[in-house]
Amino acid sequence: MEKNNEHLKREVGVLGLSANIINIIIGSGIFVLPATIAALMGPASIIAYLFCGLLMALVMLCFAEAGSKVNNTGGPYTYIETAFGDYAGFIAGCFAVSSNLFADAAVSNALVNIIMAAYPVLEGTWFRLIFLTVLFWGLAFINVIGLKQGIGLVKLNTVLKLLPLSILIIFGLPNINFSNLAIETLTDLDTLGQASLILFFAFQGCETGIIVGGEVLNPKRTIPKAVLVSISTVLVVYVLLQTVGQGILGDTFQNYERAPLAETAKVVLGSFGFLLLTVGAVISMFGNMTGSILNSPRIFYALSRDNVFPIKGLSKIHKTYATPYIAILIYVSIGYTLTVFGSFKQAVIIATSSMLLLYLGVALSVIKLRQTRKPQTEEFKIPGGLTVPILSILIIFYFLSNLASNEIIGTIAVIIFLSILYVIIKYFKNKKSRH
Secondary structure, X not given: OOOOOOOOOOOEOHHHHHHHHHHHHOOOHHHOHHHHHHHHHHHHHHHHHHHHHHHHHHHHHHHHHHHHHOOOOOOHHHHHHHHHOHHHHHHHHHHHHHHHHHHHHHHHHHHHXXXXXXXXXXXXXXXXXXXXXXXXXXXHHHHHOOHHHHHHHHHHHHHHHHHHHHHHHHHHHHHOOHHHXXXXXXXXXXXXXXXXHHHHHHHOOHHHHOHHHHHEXXXXXXXXXXXXXXXXXXXXXXXXXXXXXXXXXXXXXXXXXXXXXHHHHHHHHOHHHHHHXXXXXXXXXXXXXXXXXXXXXXXXXXXXXXXXXXXXXXXXXXXXXXXXXXXXXXXXXXXXXXXXXXXXXXXXHHHHHHHHHHHHHHHHHHHHHHXXXXXXXXXXXXXXXXXXXXXXXXXXXXXXXXXXXXXXXXXXXXXXXXXXHHHHHHHHHHHHHHO
């Protein structure tokens, strides 16, 4: 059944949604990732980017079709819940929330660490706690007072994060030594699999960017266009950055794991370039946080709206600002607590595998929704029958096959725990309905 979003304002167009997705995808990873990929594949890294970008584009086409069929707030959770019911929706929603919460914690900690590394005098003070408090609750305030304000901040951050990267590309391309890009031997499939799994992290985020589906203008046309525009933009930027870094630094590129792009900019533009890309990394991480706190609380809202999660207050809409303010405040409270007190390495790995399973659920949802829902006017449909969804499913299993055994066991344990929790919640809901 189509859920009612009449209390949410549809204000997000193609430009705003594209900026939202790009802002989420281009986070902290791209400022360190190129060296990691270069260490694995050397000059053949470009092939890995093109390969992974093509595969992720197929998965995102599934998001585009599902998003045009089910255009309510909630993103992948809503698609899966609509296709397969409450249980699948509950698992998907929990995976989406936990993955985003731990990602926020990792990015915000990296952000504050970069600032303290640049200004060592701040270490050992109350700066970290004060900074994180202002960051989380400042963004919460902005997003409570209105989606338009939140999207406006996302657009600004998207421009600011792309600016230093664009400068590096423009000034770096003429300085490339093409001998550094010569591919002498092709990589094996195992290495390509490892690189693809890492690149999955870099392309991840589109699913978060389209959570605001219930607030998008003409979603059946806007969502597919925004998905394709954003994925294409990200792929081009990533390939050009890898090309510039590898082409300028050659074999030494992989040695700069902490700041490969900043080191590349230092060669091209001197100390100014290093500062520019360092500041760019800070802006990018901040932009990632603004996008996540704009989008992720809407999962809480959708879970409550659909009565999958039995906390009615989470679906309350602010009378003045028309935003899901309770969901925003609860999400920020949990994220802030995890960031200040938690240690997340293993949890982040489990959250990442959870996101892969979310992608799998969306690809399966496309097949299911085609069988159960009649096509509507202007609804986006992937050409080629079931080729793209099936290829996407195979690709996701390929990614999952590169997870370590302990990561697979951890993910299965989480699914079992959530299944038990779902049964308990459903039992008490049924018991309450009988009285």
